[in-house]
Amino acid sequence: MTNFEFFNPTKIVFGTNTIAQLDQLVPANARVMVLLGGESARKNGTLAEVKAALGAREVHEFNGIEPNPSYETLMQAVEMIRAEKLDFLLAVGGGSVIDGTKFIAAAVPFVGEPWDILTHFGGNIQSALPFGTVLTLPATGSEMNHGAVITQKATQTKLPFMNPLVFPQFSILDPSKTFTLPERQIANGVVDAFVHTIEQYLTYPANGMVQDRYAEGLLQTLIEIGPKVLAKPQDYDLRANLMWAATQALNGLIGAGVPQDWSTHMIGHELTALFDIDHARTLAVVLPASLMLRSESKREKLLQYADRVWHLHHGSEDERIAAAIEKTRDFFEAMGIKTKLSDYDLGPAAIDAVIAQLAAHGMTQLGERQDVTLEISRDILTAAL
Incomplete structure (x- = not known):
């Protein structure tokens, strides 16, 4: 740490x-x-x-x-x-x-x-x-x-x-x-909080044991209550736990003393600015593709994520990592949030536009290791098509 x-x-x-x-x-x-x-x-x-x-x-x-x-x-x-x-x-x-x-x-x-x-x-x-x-x-x-x-x-x-x-x-x-909020906004909130937590957790080991367990608890809470807050919009306890989890996901505690990523957010911001897609929905598009393409640099934490958050204990390391990423995508989909650029009628031309904006804004070395170059950002977006 x-x-x-x-x-x-x-x-x-x-x-x-x-x-x-x-x-x-x-x-x-x-x-x-x-x-x-x-x-x-x-x-x-x-x-x-x-x-x-x-x-x-x-x-x-x-x-x-x-x-x-x-x-x-x-x-x-x-x-x-x-x-x-x-x-x-x-x-x-x-x-x-x-x-x-x-x-x-x-x-x-x-x-x-x-x-x-x-x-x-x-x-x-x-x-x-x-x-x-x-x-x-x-x-x-x-x-x-x-x-x-x-x-x-x-x-x-x-x-x-x-x-x-x-x-x-x-x-x-x-x-x-929050009782009268549209389902879309609640779903966005769950995914937003989830990805905030991931950006501070799924990096590389830093012996931040407290931060890791805290982040894993938030992720498990969001996974558990996510579908329920949609199904039971008047349930005070569910909404209370969602509200507190979302606050805790980005109040500084889980990111203190550990590496942070934020590349998913930076790429997602450009998608929102260019195509007016809800912020949380851009995150749901970018994150699974990013985890898949960067799985080697995140290997140790992805295995920890697979074990502690998704309880995946069988199969090879590569199989567990792949399964954890797929479960993440499935969770977003279960919240009613699509995870492909094509779901928003975007194709290769959109990728060119996003890369141009990233370059214009100096977002050329992103991620916890600052190794997410424009080329890797392009690969991530291509994988998200």
């Missing part, structure tokens, strides 16, 4: 009827911007609960943050916040709304062109507005980390950034707020 520092200041408030605690969590004199995606929070009553909890505070709303939050839309919110001199942000939604809020929090006080935050991957952030979140969609873990991904529509550029200044001050997680 390598040296590491772990820091996570986000306060989690978990459970039913917890939105009322906003009155204690948000400063009494705050001038608040509530940031939203679509109309679901308004229709299901969540927004009304939020506004009731905020009481007499000055509250403004910004609606319309996309599933892949765009720079263009977020800058509209930045200008509104600057004009109204607002000083606290509250994200009400899923990972996209929270990601967008992180960018807005950093962009409002930023001196210069805010897109530079993305091109510098967040390293140039000097200050940020305080903000909290009310999570309504378990998936990305953005409610308890300091990273985000933003898309510039004009150039079809999707870039991540990270900075400790954009940790949420608090996040309210009420599993009952």
